[in-house]
Amino acid sequence: xxxxxxxxxxxxxxxxxxxxxxxxxxRLADQAVPGCRVRxxxxxxxxxxxxxxxxxxxxxxxxLARLERVVSPEPVLSxxxxxxxxEVADRYAGTMADVLRLAIPPRHARTESALASPEPGLAPGxxxxxxxxxxxxxxxxxxxxxxxxxxxxAGGDPGAPGGVGAAGPCVTATHTGxxxxxxxxxxxxxxxxxxxxxxxxxxxxxxxxxPAFLDALASGRAPRAVWSALPGPHWPDEIARAAGTxxxxxxxxxxxVPDARDLSLLDAGLTRVxxxxxxxxxxxxxxxxxxxxxxxxxxxxxxxxxxxxRAAMFAPVADLGLVVLWDDGDDLHAEPRAPYPHARDVLALxxxxxxxxxxxxxxxxxxxxxxxxxxxxxxxxSADRAVVRDRIPQIQAAxxxxxxxxxxxxxxxxxxxxALRTARAGLxxxxxxxxxxxxxxxxxxxxxxxxxRARCATCGGPLSLAHAGAVPGCCWCxxxxxxxxxxxxxxxxxxxxxxxxxxxxxxxxxAFPGTPLIASGGAEEPVPAVPGSPALVxxxxxAEPRAAGGxxxxxxxxxxxxxxRPSLRAAEEALRRWLNAAALVRGAxxxxxxxxxxxAGIPAxxxxxxxxxxxxxxxxxxxxxxxRFPPAVRMASLTGPPxxxxxxxxxxxxxxxxxxxxxxxxxxxxxxxxRVPRSAGQALAAALRDAQAVRSxxxxxxxxxxxxxxxxxx
DNA sequence: TCAATCCGTATC
DNA sequence: ATACGGATTGAC
Numbered sequence: 146x147x148x149x150x151x152x153x154x155x156x157x158x159x160x161x162x163x164x165x166x167x168x169x170x171x172r173l174a175d176q177a178v179p180g181c182r183v184r185x186x187x188x189x190x191x192x193x194x195x196x197x198x199x200x201x202x203x204x205x206x207x208x209l210a211r212l213e214r215v216v217s218p219e220p221v222l223s224x225x226x227x228x229x230x231x232e233v234a235d236r237y238a239g240t241m242a243d244v245l246r247l248a249i250p251p252r253h254a255r256t257e258s259a260l261a262s263p264e265p266g267l268a269p270g271x272x273x274x275x276x277x278x279x280x281x282x283x284x285x286x287x288x289x290x291x292x293x294x295x296x297x298x299a300g301g302d303p304g305a306p307g308g309v310g311a312a313g314p315c316v317t318a319t320h321t322g323x324x325x326x327x328x329x330x331x332x333x334x335x336x337x338x339x340x341x342x343x344x345x346x347x348x349x350x351x352x353x354x355x356p357a358f359l360d361a362l363a364s365g366r367a368p369r370a371v372w373s374a375l376p377g378p379h380w381p382d383e384i385a386r387a388a389g390t391x392x393x394x395x396x397x398x399x400x401x402v403p404d405a406r407d408l409s410l411l412d413a414g415l416t417r418v419x420x421x422x423x424x425x426x427x428x429x430x431x432x433x434x435x436x437x438x439x440x441x442x443x444x445x446x447x448x449x450x451x452x453x454x455r456a457a458m459f460a461p462v463a464d465l466g467l468v469v470l471w472d473d474g475d476d477l478h479a480e481p482r483a484p485y486p487h488a489r490d491v492l493a494l495x496x497x498x499x500x501x502x503x504x505x506x507x508x509x510x511x512x513x514x515x516x517x518x519x520x521x522x523x524x525x526x527s528a529d530r531a532v533v534r535d536r537i538p539q540i541q542a543a544x545x546x547x548x549x550x551x552x553x554x555x556x557x558x559x560x561x562x563x564a565l566r567t568a569r570a571g572l573x574x575x576x577x578x579x580x581x582x583x584x585x586x587x588x589x590x591x592x593x594x595x596x597x598r599a600r601c602a603t604c605g606g607p608l609s610l611a612h613a614g615a616v617p618g619c620c621w622c623x624x625x626x627x628x629x630x631x632x633x634x635x636x637x638x639x640x641x642x643x644x645x646x647x648x649x650x651x652x653x654x655x656a657f658p659g660t661p662l663i664a665s666g667g668a669e670e671p672v673p674a675v676p677g678s679p680a681l682v683x684x685x686x687x688a689e690p691r692a693a694g695g696x697x698x699x700x701x702x703x704x705x706x707x708x709x710r711p712s713l714r715a716a717e718e719a720l721r722r723w724l725n726a727a728a729l730v731r732g733a734x735x736x737x738x739x740x741x742x743x744x745a746g747i748p749a750x751x752x753x754x755x756x757x758x759x760x761x762x763x764x765x766x767x768x769x770x771x772x773r774f775p776p777a778v779r780m781a782s783l784t785g786p787p788x789x790x791x792x793x794x795x796x797x798x799x800x801x802x803x804x805x806x807x808x809x810x811x812x813x814x815x816x817x818x819x820r821v822p823r824s825a826g827q828a829l830a831a832a833l834r835d836a837q838a839v840r841s842x843x844x845x846x847x848x849x850x851x852x853x854x855x856x857x858x859x
Numbered sequence: 860t861c862a863a864t865c866c867g868t869a870t871c
Numbered sequence: 872a873t874a875c876g877g878a879t880t881g882a883c
Contacts, residue, residue, distance in 0.1 A: 152871080158872070165871040188870040189874050205871050842868085844872085 147199035150177055150212055153227070154187050154194040155242050160838035162240040165194075166203040168211045177212060180220030180227075182252065184213040195222040195245065219257055221249050221444065225498070226461055232494060238781070238833040238851045239484020247480060248459035253437040260441050341449065343393035344386045344418055348379045352528045362390045362467060362502050369496060370526035371514045372506025373759055375536050376728035378691065380507075381414025384469050387504055389419045392449040396466025396501070400452040401488050403475035404687070405430070406673055411452050411471070419450070427453030427460055455480060458488040458495075465499040468492040472507035473514055474714075474721045475687070479856040487856070489513060493522070508728045509721035510762035512714075512769055516776040519766065527759065537756045538699075538730040538737030541567075542745035564700045564740045565656065571698030572660060572679045574736060578696045579653060579683045580726045581667075582703035590617055592631035593638030598715075602626060608639075653681055665690050686722035695731035697738075704743030704750070713774055713858045717765055720749040724758060775854045779826035780818055781833055782852045787815040789840075789847030797836035800825040813850065818858075829853075 151164040167185055169177045177183065179198050184191055191213060203209055222230075222245070230244040343363055349355035354370070361368040374380045388398035402408050408428055415424045425448045427439055443451050446463030453460060455478055470478070470492050478488040489505065496503040503523060505514050517523040527533075543561035571577040590599040590608045599608040599617065608617040608629070616625045617639060630637050654662050661680040665672035666688025675682055677693035684690065686703065707719035723741055731737030743750045752761035770777040783790050790808065794817065802825050806818040821829045833851050840849070 149871095154870090156870090156872070161870070161872090167871060185871080188872075190870095190872080192872095203871075207871070209871055841872090844867095 146174070147201055149200040149203045149209070150183070151197045151200055152183060152185055152194040152212075153197055153222075153241055153245070154185065154192055155245070156187065156192060157240060157242055158841045159240055159834060160842040162234070162242065162838070164197055166200070166205045166209055168209045169199070170211050173212055173215050176215040176218040178218055178220050179224065180222040181218050182216035182221060184216060186210050186213055195227070197222070197227055198224075217252065217254070217257060219252075219441070221252075221461075223444075223461060226459070229459070229491075229495060229498065232498075233486050233491060234484060235834070236490065236494075236827075236830055237484035237486055237853050238830040238837065243483045244459075244486070247456065247482060247486070250437050250440050251433060253434045256434045256438045257441065260438060341389060341392040341419065341423055344389040347386050347418070348375070348383055349386060351375060351532050352526055354524070354526050358502075358504075358526055359387065359390050362387065363394050365394050365396070365466070367466075367496070367500050367502045369503040369517075369523040370505070371510070371518050371523045372504050373510060373525065373527035374506055374508050374728075375528050375533065376508060376538075376724075376730075376732075376756070377536060377695070378729075380471065381411045382418050384411060384471065384504070385414045385418035387469065388415065388450045388452075388467060389423070391467035391502065392419075392423065394466060396449070396464050397446075397462040398450045398467040398469065399457065399460055399462045399465060399492070399495070400450070400469040400471070401458050401478070401492060402452070402454060402471040403477040404454060406671065406688075407471060408452060408454055409673065410691070415450065415452060424448060424450035424452055427451060427457040429454055429456060455488050458486075458491045465495060465501045467502045467504065468496045469504045470506075472509070472721075472725070473505050474507065474509050474511040474717065476856050483850070485852045485855070487854070493517070507721075508724040508758070509717070510758040511721075512717060512762055512766040513776045515759070515762040515766045525759065533756050535734070536732050538727060538739045539733040540727060540739040540741065540754045540756070542750050542754060543740050543742050544744045544746075561740075561742060564702070564742060567698050567738050567740045568657070568681070568700055571696070571736075571738060572657065572681070573697075574679070575677050575694065575697035575731075576675055576680045576682055576692045578689055578692070578699040578726060578729060579681060580686060580689065580699065580701045580703055580722070581683055582685070582707065590639045592634060592636050593640040594636035595631060595634040597631055597633040599629060599631070599639055602629075653683065657681055663690070684726075686726070689726050689729055691729060695735070695737060696729050697731060697736060699726050699730045699739045701726060701739065701741040701743075704741055708743065708747065708749065713769075714856075716747075716749040717762070719743075720752055720758060720761055723749075723753045724756075727753065727756075773820060774858070777823070778820050779823050779829060780820050780854055780858065781829055782816060782818055782855045782858075783833075783849055784811050784813045784816045784852075785849035786813075786847040789845065789849045790815050790817055792845050792847075793833075793836050793840055793849045793851075796839040797832045799832050800828040803829060826853075 148169055150167045150169050152167055153164055154161065165187065177196055177199065179196055181196050183194050183196050185194050193216070226248060230241050230248055234241045234244045346356050346359050349359055358368050358370055374383070384400055388400060391398040400411060402411055405428055408426060412426050425439055425442055427443070431439070440460070442448060444461040449463070451457060451460045451462050470489055473489045480486050492505070493503060495501065504526070505517065505523065506526070518525055541563065543563040568577050591597060592599065601608055608626070616627045617629055629639065663672060663675055663680055663682045664684070665682065666685035671688040672690040674691045674693070682690060682692070701723050703722070704719065707722060708715055712718065727739045730739055741750060741753055745751065745754070748761060748764065752758055766777065769775065783793060787808065799819065800821055802821050804820040806820060808815040808817045819829060830853060837851065
């Protein structure tokens with residue numbers, strides 16, 4: 146009976162990225178179920194693989210080898226997950242094996258067998274109800290039985306340990322005592338899902354299309370929205386209500402947030418709104434046993450609502466009805482391992498495949514999300530201007546020109562007098578947040594007179610200096626331009642856009658003697674929350690603690706550093722970080738004030754003052770259409786030793802619309818950028834994948850990293 | 860004439 | 872990758 150097993154072998158080579166057929170020996174016939182892990186002899190070696198399907202016959206002309214062993218009958222690779230992994234691999238010019246490594250956590254045999262017993266015959270030890278830690282249960286909770294369990298869908302991986310990049314590392318202990326970021330030793334939900342009552346709309350009624358979105362969810366439809374969240378602490382509750390609505394309609398929900406801090410806020414929100422036991426969290430840094438255990442719980446469909454960080458984007462949520470991505474501009478949503486998928490893309494793909502609803506948003510708005518609106522894939526979900534105005538703090542810019550220029554001392558401390566006054570007034574009624582830039586931004590170049598960003602005349606890439614006094618060169622195509630003149634004011638002088646970001650804490654301490662000083666992020670451990678009493682809270686972007694009752698004021702001191710970054714997304718990213726900080730401040734009616742130290746003429750600053758990220762993102766998108774940058778086009782970056790990059794390019798049959806930029810020097814050797822219209826995106830990915838296959842079949846030396854629409858274009 | 864080695868190709 | 876086969880080279 147179906148004697149052939151189609152197997153995806155875990156080999157990283159591009160030209161072997163296809164199924165291979167094996168015979169199922171009689172003794173394994175029962176265990177060799179679709180989706181299970183197997184061992185097979187491949188090219189003489191024993192390797193791991195996944196059984197994709199059983200078949201009656203093989204197309205393979207030669208002899209078939211036999212399955213060596215079924216590692217476990219647990220069907221970890223469902224057809225849905227297999228199809229998703231294939232699609233993600235194709236989209237990113239990578240291999241399915243690479244995607245599966247991101248999507249399926251390593252097996253933990255003890256955990257698997259402990260969880261296998263369908264009755265709560267809980268094995269003692271790590272995975273059962275842990276009587277030693279009662280009440281420590283923010284991550285997941287016990288589930289009472291009844292009700293039928295739907296089929297599992299796709300797969301997921303709690304990967305990447307530690308905080309990658311911007312936001313701080315995983316927090317295991319609380320400082321000021323609000324949330325532990327990593328939930329500890331929860332109970333095991335073993336029985337089938339039990340019914341979830343539909344939550345009230347709550348603060349969704351403040352959004353114009355909010356109730357309609359929830360109604361559509363409740364009736365099992367698949368609304369897709371780009372969400373502009375109102376400032377304040379309500380977003381976790383709002384996500385919880387959306388997820389609860391999907392669950393009440395009998396479908397699963399998957400929520401991805403950037404980091405452990407946001408996950409713990411969301412976790413609390415889910416528990417608050419839906420009660421304990423309705424959801425489970427998947428976070429990096431849980432440890433192999435716990436990670437696998439929770440993943441299995443999700444796969445078995447005993448919990449409908451799954452929340453996690455990036456790695457959870459592949460989580461095998463049963464009968465997916467809603468995907469949610471919070472703060473989609475955070476670069477933590479970009480997976481740093483091959484094939485470098487972005488959570489936004491993967492969740493959008495999944496929503497599409499599963500006919501699920503999608504909710505993508507945050508306080509800020511990315512050009513990518515705006516592009517989803519522009520293409521008609523999603524609709525905007527936002528509040529009326531009057532509601533927004535009612536909620537936001539009073540926001541002012543302290544420009545460099547006026548106040549900073551007059552006061553040399555203030556300029557050194559980067560504290561204009563408006564900022565100083567605002568902080569002083571705020572400290573009378575509560576904590577004041579000071580957002581400072583983190584170290585290590587590269588210096589980009591701008592016009593010395595009008596401060597417009599300096600761009601390459603050939604391809605529009607950012608210019609930079611290799612060293613002081615060098616001829617400015619393009620970061621993308623390598624063109625040098627000794628004759629550069631500012632296109633805006635025709636001035637010929639260049640200046641670095643970033644001044645060193647020294648430690649601001651001590652300076653501020655001197656300015657406010659006697660005020661408690663709390664530092665979060667940068668060299669200091671991130672602090673999740675602070676009390677509502679007066680204190681100066683110095684934080685780097687992404688590490689801002691929540692304040693009980695909201696901050697009285699915030700000073701955003703990192704304007705130049707953020708705006709001056711030599712990144713395509715500098716303005717968008719600056720605005721995102723400002724909005725995220727300003728969203729923690731009380732509304733203007735309650736005295737909340739924000740001062741951003743940047744020129745009020747800059748569009749991103751205007752967008753902050755008016756709290757209008759959508760318009761800014763639309764403008765950003767229009768600009769990228771004009772300049773032909775992602776997401777208006779599709780780009781691929783090839784990095785590696787120069788010869789290897791050349792050989793890949795030589796092997797690639799690129800679409801004839803492809804435009805080559807570079808090569809430029811990169812830390813890995815050389816980098817080429819390829820640019821095609823969006824319509825040729827699939828063709829570009831396919832061409833690069835085939836070229837990789839040719840290279841790996843030929844055993845060409847030197848690795849080449851192929852990255853589609855990389856998050857940071859220099 | 861045989862064996863050690865190189866290259867190319869397939870891997871169920 | 873690794874393993875195999877067929878061609879190639881070098882020494883008896």
